Amino acid sequence: MSEPYDVIIVGSGAGGGMSAYTLTKAGLKVLLLEAGRNYDPVTETPMFNIPSEAPLRGTSTPDKPFGFYDATVDGGWQVPNEPYTIAEGSEPFMWWRPRMMGGRTNHWGRISLRFGPLDFKPKSRDGLGQDWPITYDELAPWYDKVERLIGVTGRAQGLPNTPDSPDGCLQPPPTPRAYEQFVTRGFNGLGIPVAAMHAAVLTQPLNGRAACFYATSCGRGCSIKANFQSTTVLLPPAMATGNLDIRANALVYQVDLDRTGKAKGVTFVDRVTGEHHSVTARSVVLAAGACESARILLNSKSAAFPDGLCNTHGMVGRYLMDSVGTSVSGQFPALENLPPTNDDGMSVGHIYVPWWGYEKQSRKQLPFPRGYHIEMGGGRAMPGMNLGAMLSASGDLTVGSALREDARRIYGSYIGFAGRGEMIPNEDCYTDLDPQVKDKWGIPVLRFHWKWSEHETGQAAHMVQTFLEVIDKLGGKPTPGYQTDGKQAISRGGEIIHEVGTVRMGHSPEDSVVNAYGQSWAVKNLFVTDGAVLVSSPDKNPTLSILALAWRSSDHLAGLARRGEL
């Protein structure tokens, strides 16, 4: 296809992939630019590989921070040649980036929870944070469409602020594993309901994709396309329209404007050749990931926008959020010597615990304002190098047949509990350009500023208390090393890899960068469709909402294009 394209999309992950799918299906000519290399899950996914086939038994290293078989290419907490910095006096911040087609959708956790009605109106709920310019009901039709397209497990359970999907949207959830049935009784004993997991994993075939065969961790990606990855679910049908060109290794750093102040395209550096190129289009969609999209805007300086594009009110990079996280694991004598059983399942949990404290919070009976959900892992998962530490923690220094007996007894008797909670946006958490540091190609890099507030540390302390209670209820012992002080227990900023905000949507140019459709207030043919537009960061993992918002925004963009209003 020739320039100018109708749309240039920057990024191929959840936001970019969804935008490409929607816009090409609407008949628009699209160029998608991805900073990473091409990637083919069908031929590159290590299905069935076991640890002994990998260096260091697949243990995580700085080269592969989530383990050798994790899908992530050329990235993790550091990307070669592309540094970032932390401001002096800031709390730590970590930024996970891959450099591959499909971005983080290749390795993500697949947990797909709808935000609820309260999550869109947090300020109205308790005076904290900011209300979204849309309601749950306005976004719900796109949640329905996304679930039907990508395939999400789950079941209607009628729990507060945890929306049920209309009939026909969800796939049947798999039966809970042995340890999940066990832990369910523990939570129920504390009066806490447990729900079927909503995961972007097929339990029934869909659109030519196979159902999960309950082996091989989703974090590796999936060659049979049973889970949702942009590279298996969104980009192939977009390519099939004939309306999509894709260019890999294109690291976009600037949005270019024409004389009238409209976007005319973008400029990128080819990561392999080091050459700089500009490409043109009638509109531009940024979906490079919340932080990278902010970086592109901040680096797009002009006479009209000396502090970065769309940054007249200093809003770009503001209100950076992550999820609150902490975890405790426990060892359970009741699970020792269970008859061996296949616990692989769909790799992600088959159950989770939605936030159960809405009523208490509305009565101000909890010392923190917002909720969290609980994810669990355990059972007889494929053994890894951590088995050594597990056995060290749970017994004597046995050898020989006594060790083999200990191993059989202890294996599968651990359950890990992880909380994922809502963070309230604050003035201390934001990103800007580092005044000195540049990447390999001379482009200024991001500098992060981070500070958890008491809202989050109080919540983290409550998570730990809950985990200790349920471990005790089930006759288990917590693994030493956990912290009961929320300030010590809480994850580092960015560590949960749910960084959102930075280019938020809102009601006016004074309180936001883009409108309710991700359309920039300052440049009307410039859109943002990744997690940057999120106004709040509820406990629910953000990917499903990013997909729904990207679809809705792209529908709007396509409508404007059709009517010649861009």
Added chain:
Amino acid sequence: MSHQKAQSGITPYVSRVDRRTTLAWLGGAVAAGLAAGAGAVPGAAEAAVVAANTLKGYGTDPKLTHPDKAPWPRLMTPAQLQAAAVLCDFILPASADAPSATALGVPDFIDEWISAPYPAQVADRPAILEGLDWLEAEAQRRHHAVLLQLASADRAALLTSLAAKPTDPSLNKPHIFLWRFRALVIGAYYTTKPGFKDIGYHGNVALAAYPGPSDAVKAHLDRELKKLGL
């Protein structure tokens, strides 16, 4: 006397690392600025340790479906590798149903681990190598023989004394070493197919549907939950 001990000694461990891989490490070592032959020549191990810290790992985009062998050269001396083998089979000797740790190449894995250029493995390296050296020296001190040549009763007594909670403070450090070494052996052993079988890992097979726990498993859970009042 020494002849008698040789008879009761054990067969030396034969490394499972093939010659092609060793040559590849040498190539890597040369590329990293090492003198040719380092790591294979006695006395070059120390230089190799220093050089290993400047070596790179497998990189940020390794082939995942058919992984290459770990690219870094191995740092254990032949004596350290033999001591590791003795210790591996003290920790997990063959059982009626499962092979020994050495039969699964675990000593080579420990060498791969402590030789790796990554921070966690580099941190393990000194304690593991010193522990293996201590074990060999202790065999000489107690019995005036190399570890491999000890009478089996002497070797068993030495290793068992190491495994017991130390009353003699001079055994504190070797005891801590053994805990760490044991954790590595456990990890290495049970992440293999024979290890899966021995521990009862039944997954990694394609299923048409996920059946959930069997009736026997559910009955076990019900019994245990009843005891807990749940």
